[in-house]
Amino acid sequence: MYALRKIDKVFPGVKALSAVDLDIGRGEIIGLVGENGAGKSTLMKVIYGAYQPDSGSIEIDGQTVRFSNPRQAMHHGIGMVFQEQSLITNLTVMENIFLGYEQQFVRYGIIDWKAMAEAAKAQLAKVKLAIDPSAITSSLSFAQRQLVELAKVLTLEERVDGDLVILLDEPTSVLAREEVELLFSIVRDLRNRASFIFVSHRMEEVLEISDRIYVMKDGEVVDVVSRDVADIDAIQHKMVGREIDKEYYREQLQKAYSDQAPLLSLEDVSVSGRFSNVSFDLHAGEVLCLVGTEGSGREAILRTIFGMEHPTSGQLSVRGKPVARFSPQAAVAAGIGYTPRERKVEGIVAGMNVFENMTLSQLGNYSRAGVLNVSGERATARQWIERLAIKTPSEHKDCGGLSGGNQQKVVLAKWRSGGSDILLLDHPTRGLDIGAKEDVYDMIREMSDAGVGIILVADTLEEAIGLAHTIIVLKDGVAQQRFDGFLTQKPSLYDLLHHMI
């Protein structure tokens, strides 16, 4: 039905896609996997019309087509569901759904809001979402927004006669498990009308939903496997091109932590509206995972420890000393480091180079009376670039131009080189490819060995189980259950899920 034939795309100095073939049948769901930089996003951009291929052809029902912008692709029934927050939050739901296509509701230059609301309701019904179409988008949950996003793409149904091809780019990354299930069931229901291309780093989900899986590496499709014969290990092997360590989470390297005086302790700490009465101790070398659904209070706890939110009650102590002043400055001074989830916004400063980013939290260490010791900074940066194998031409490279994994390494190097021994990691592997994830896992183990206490909010439950010494399960801001003693026995996914939901 839809096919790509020998697609090439070259950027200055890089061959992003070479001779890519891809076929989608009517009502088929195909998965697209590959490491970061394998060419997935370039391929998607070619499919939905943001890029034009240098050679090769795009065929729909055997006819060659050419799109010069996403709008033309939409006219041919190709739509894209973007990652998470791609709705405009100050607009209403219906305006978002029909953004760019309001004309159909315009009579004599006036928008007929009633008609638009009706039409929006119909679209929302397709994704089984019963919300007021005139609600402001910012009042919706992330999961609801993701479904609105899908409903928006499904307006193609009315606009286009032929078949639809819908790209789903990491649609599950902000969803809790049950929300993922809902999304998948909706996608399956829609197969009579549309084909889907599903892009995700979560291999299990790809396997669960896809009929066939395209595996990409270095701009080429290296394998196409159908679900019946798919095997995660085999696919990952193809993606990486090397054997993946069986001990993915470096569990063989996990050691016991000392139960000496805790680095950090929380006693009945509450932030109103976020979480209440949370207590735990963090020891040197311990990896403590906070597990829960989106909004369960995981991130809020991290941000409170880092001084970005103020506890309404309870006491927080670092190395036995109660914290009196809550501010990121005080936290950094106390040896706490924070790796935020929004890496590109809060983690690194795009526009500043590698060494400037690395020393940003510790300028005091590299200056005397406010005057910087730039050569000292550069030396440190070079040392950490080597130590963490950060792929950058030099320490002068703009951090905004590095790949996600290398950006994350720079953020971690920032805290490690500054001597922080309490690290708060919020989704440190989010959006990273397998190779980069493994590097992060290595670093977590290494830091743990070096006596750093780590509080982790993991990307997946498996990751949490694999990495943690201790897991605290949260639900609606309240700690439900604590799991200890991981060196001898680990809880199962089910154990955790049971307390989360």
Add this chain to the structure above:
Amino acid sequence: MNNWLTRDNLIRWAPLLVLLALICLFALIEPRFFSVRNAARIAIASTPALMVAIGVTFIIIMGSIDLSMEGTVSVCAVIFAFAFIALGGTLASFAWLALPLALLVGAAVGLLNGLIHVRFKIPSFMCSLAIGFVGTGFALLLTGGDRVRVEDELFRSLLTIRFLNFPIMVYVALACLVLAWFIQSHTKLGRNFYAIGGGEELATSSGLNVGRVRALAFMLAGMFYAIGALLAVGRIGIAETATGNNFMFVSITAVVVGGTALWGGIGGVWNTLVGVLIVNVINNGMVVIGLPNFVQDAVLGILVITAVVLSTNRKTVAFVK
């Protein structure tokens, strides 16, 4: 229904509350402030500024800024006056054609501004600042520095004829305000301003032709500047290069004081109405209560900051620049 007094509601209505508080304050100090006649005077002083502020509101909703209003107003006023006199000098003749001509000129200057901004990717702050210089310069070139008097009684009836105590120009301005509200909330273009202000990249990826919307926004703003110019000429009967003076800071201050955020996406023309009234009530009230001239500027400054502080929801704003 007793929870309407929430923090969010208070903040949303803060500009209006500030306006009412100011009126009460001035009325208490000097009862003569609180009269229909004075309300009419404030209204007359506000009308041209309101039109200009409405124009720039659209731009600010998109998260851009327009500093070209002084030049645009001057050019429109001067061309209007020349055309008006050349075509007969009274509304009863073909000189009425000068009115649409002024709007066209405003639209053309705005469109030029928008196209340079979009096509050459020059941030609107710089681009419109330079266009403002060009506009004032062009007005000067046209007049050679002379002032043009527009004496037509019919045209001046904007000011001289009153209906329910308010001159016609106030009703014209109100009609334009309603029109602006209509554009803002019931047309595709108006809603697209909010979409761009809320998330430009997202709007682009939804297939919105952002460049086109931007250029049109500047054109629309230019037309409102032209209306402002017409009312300014109607108010004092003179068109000159200096007609546009002082509109820049007054209008942008009014927009912000009214509760429209400079970072875009929030606010609208009703906020602008309140903002313009706040600024003009302060200006009028300070003279009426007999505040010495040298403290008036400081009082204006402090009241403006206070009004903005009260109408900003500090919980939803991460940081401002």
Add this chain to the structure above:
Amino acid sequence: MSTFIKDFIEREKVSRRNFLLASAYGISGAAALKMFGPSPVQAATHDDPAIAWSYRNRTNPYWNEIVSGGEAFVESLGKSKDALVHLINEGSSEKSLADVKALMAKESGKVALAIDTNDAPNCRPVVEAVAAAGGYVSTIWNKTDDLHPWDFGDNYVSHMTWSDEKPAEQTARILLDAIGGKGGVVHLGGIASNNPAIERLQGLKNALKDYPDVELLDAQPADWDTQKANQIMSSFITRYGDEISGVHCANDTIGYGVLEALRAEGMDIPIVTYDGNPQAVDLVREGRILATVFTNPHWGGGVTASLAYHAATGAFKPSEEPNEHREFYGPTIMVTPQDAADFKAKYLENVPTYDWKDFWGPSNGQIQYK
């Protein structure tokens, strides 16, 4: 011309304080000159200097009149009027000075400059810059009291200003008589720190001394701006309402704003203005303005350029002229409804051809400091 008031300025004695100040400057000024410029003796003359006028802007009719005089003078030399160099400072002293320096650099000092320096403090650096470059400058209006042409030898040719206090007092008297010697008046002034603004308000205050039944209700600066004047006037109406029986304006452009504010209210009370712009003269003729004062900017613009030019060519040697030829008052002519038509015919409709070499004929005596 009955209204040609030639000698209404009372020559006051130089107050002791100012005399001391002036002589004190004489010493330090000489010291300053060593630093800033060639000594007066060396001043060289130029055969064909560039003639320049530096002024505030082109949006005010007053400056247009000044420029027309400058152009008339240039044409009287047999040159095209484009030969006059215009430096416009847009109300910025910084630009005023920078432009003058640029011009001096460009012409290597072969310049005859006529200038209003925008703000009194700016006068000194401008004059010093011109003197240092060997150019010749004549100033009008803005000058600090401690700066005098004779301290700069030939290069600072002359300073002309208009004593506004007396004419403003006269217009005030006309106004006060018109309201029957009782009631309240308001004053709308220029930019508060400008000298003419201060003098014109003072004129009103002087006149009020003789009218005990008239109260000065309020005085606010309207910055020479029509729109601002319009808004302030409407606020005045709110505050004082019917108590206002007359309006004293610091210039014509303010007067226009006031007239429109009154018109919006359907009010008709007497006002007087200043400057004698053509539009204002028409309004005087129609009786809508009781009086304005014509300062003959056309002549002022021409003769100031002429003074600088003729000093630069060596046609006369400023340092040999008496002080009253270096610092003097310009002419002022009262325009009232009775003689407005006459006046218009004589000065506006047919601009008289002036003898630009009669530098001091129409002038009004040496500047007196208080």
Add this chain to the structure above:
Amino acid sequence: MSMERIKPHFPWITLIVLGTLVGIANPSFFNPAGLVSLTADVVPLFIMALGMTFAIYIGGIDLSVQQLANMVTVIATVYLAQFGIAVAVICIAAGFLIGAISGYATTRLYVPSFVSTLAMGFVALSVAKYLSGQRALYMDAELRNASFGWMFDNTAGVPHELIIAAVLLLLAWFLQTRTSFGRSLKAVGAGELAAVASGLNVNRIKILAFAISGGFAGIAGLIFSVKLSGGDANLANGFLLLAIVAVLVGGTPLTGGVGGVLNTAIGTLIVMVIRAAMVYLEVAATQQQMIFGIILIIAIGLTIDRTKLRIVK
């Protein structure tokens, strides 16, 4: 590729090209003494623009500088007799303080700097009007020469004004590139949230940036006041837009984190050349403003480095 490399150099290339064009049209432009004098005159504007650079570098704007300078001309004139050269300290402190208040309003009260600085400018104007009694004041010549005469001397043909400007530029450049404060400024301009998450005291840095802008405006006002040997509440009018233009034309866009003080030095010179060109090329009086605007658009179009602007607002 090569374009990418050249882009950052466009500001000074633009300057050279403009200067050369004017020089070709009128060779007397290249007269060294004239050039030095022109440059010396633009010093107060340059110092003001230099301060403004800090505000724009963090993504804000400072509209109070002109009124601060106005206020300082009055302060300098009024208190010269009483404090002598120490009046400089008062001037700079006054500018710094008002700048800091604007900064406080922006960071703690969430008033956009466009409004907070405009409003604080009004406050400064009131102070100026009050202190001056709404009159133009002038300095006693002897006192002025005794305290500040050195500013307008010259050494080996180099006016001291230029030396002051160079010292301040060096100081600002050092602040920007070699101190932890400067690094923090860049971080705040380029990625404020990341700066917060790195534990920088962002509020203090921003307040300081506005305070420095105010302090530099104070210095500019002081030099201007001494140069004109007087002060009043309007003396520095006309500085504001030119100072903004100087920063922008130099290639420091309003988005923050890009550009810097050296760019401002070039930007000020570009403004100076454009302005001098009006005189040297004998542009008719009524056309000057329009031509200034057109050249400005072209110059900004040439000098801004769009590669670092993601979306153009």
